[in-house]
Amino acid sequence: MKGYKIEGDEVVFTFNKNDYKKVSHDAFGIAEDFKDFDIENVVVSGNFNNWSKDKWYMKKIDNENYELRKKLTDFSDDFSWEFKFVINNNFWAEPSKKDPNIIQATKDGTHLNVYNLKMYTGAYPDKNGNVRFRLRGYENAKNVVLSGTFNRWNESIFKMYKITNGWEIILKLDPGNYEYKFIVDGKWMEDPSNPDKVTNEFGEYNSHINVQRRVTFKLNAFPDAKNVILTGSFNNWNETKYRMTKVNNTWTFSLVMSGGKHHYKFIVDNKWITDPDNSVREYDDQGNINSVCMVK
The missing domain is CATH 2.60.40.10 (Immunoglobulins)
Structure with a gap:
């Protein structure tokens, strides 16, 4: 660029x-x-x-x-x-x-x-990026461009390069939900290899992708606890599903999360607590105070 x-x-x-x-x-x-x-x-x-x-x-x-x-x-x-x-x-x-x-x-x-x-x-070409876009076929096309909400539907900036049997570009994308299309010699088209589509304002379809990031939650306390659970808005506040593991007196749990703001708490031997190492907290709709995790 x-x-x-x-x-x-x-x-x-x-x-x-x-x-x-x-x-x-x-x-x-x-x-x-x-x-x-x-x-x-x-x-x-x-x-x-x-x-x-x-x-x-x-x-x-x-x-x-x-x-x-x-x-x-x-x-x-x-x-x-x-x-x-x-x-x-x-x-x-x-x-x-x-x-x-x-x-x-x-x-x-x-x-x-x-x-x-x-x-x-928030989105740029990078050979070590986290999202690979690939269009099979169209070997005789002269110009193929990737356009989407991640580049404000720009029609020229993310030019794809030729590979065997198709075209490709690798982007570094922040976590989040994105819509996109390919432009093949000026003609817009959906991603034929991606069944996830959403209706756009023209009554047609855009391809859709949800980019996620792995997040590790840590509780640097309660080394003598018998059972520690991670719960939050990301798992509908389930009280049993995400059982944390103790490593060197630190309780940890990793999961892949979508971009945005998430509320969470720890359940330590059946007692609900906020994250003592995270000062960012908010009230929810029921008046409870939760810790906040921003994924971006």
Whole structure:
């Protein structure tokens, strides 16, 4: 993707001055050719930092390249962000319309004559990702794209690559429920290998996937207890099903969970308690206080 890459738990913003031909200014639109500029500094500006021109300064790597590293945890739960590079705290580097992650800029609901780059933090291609999308056949297709709720139904950014007897892309996806389709040479289609489908707003169907994550609950107390049960909203508060195991005086239980917020408690020798190591608690509809687990 133009302007950024994701390495492990970091977003790496990358700027190369040879990639940009024009710059613009808030006051008078397109200003002049980028090659005529003497660069004093480069700043990353986007809706993740309220489009600030003087906060996220990039590090100069050489005469042409700048870089800024940020933790994925520096961003909220939104899946996508718009951003741009600011030169000398005043001029916006204008990306090419040919860039795959390009979107027309808007202000107060009105489209502007400039464009922003788009970044995805909750869903992005990664060969070590956790979800593999595969479309069998269509060997003669020229272009196959994966589009869904995880990329705001973008029609170009997640291009699939050819494999034997089909097409494939591997994404790193946060836990949650997603709808998606394949676009084969401009034609939208459901995933023929996935029977899980939901009706969309056009009276047609989207393929559906529920991405889950393994979570381990731990109770670092009550080493002398005889029986400890994990219970919560994820198992309808069952009082017998999830029997915890004691390992080195710590009670543990692991399960695969869907994304979102879950309430839970421990039952220690028939006594219900909240998690003493988790300060995040909420009342439920019956006025009970429960511990909270966020899966994301």
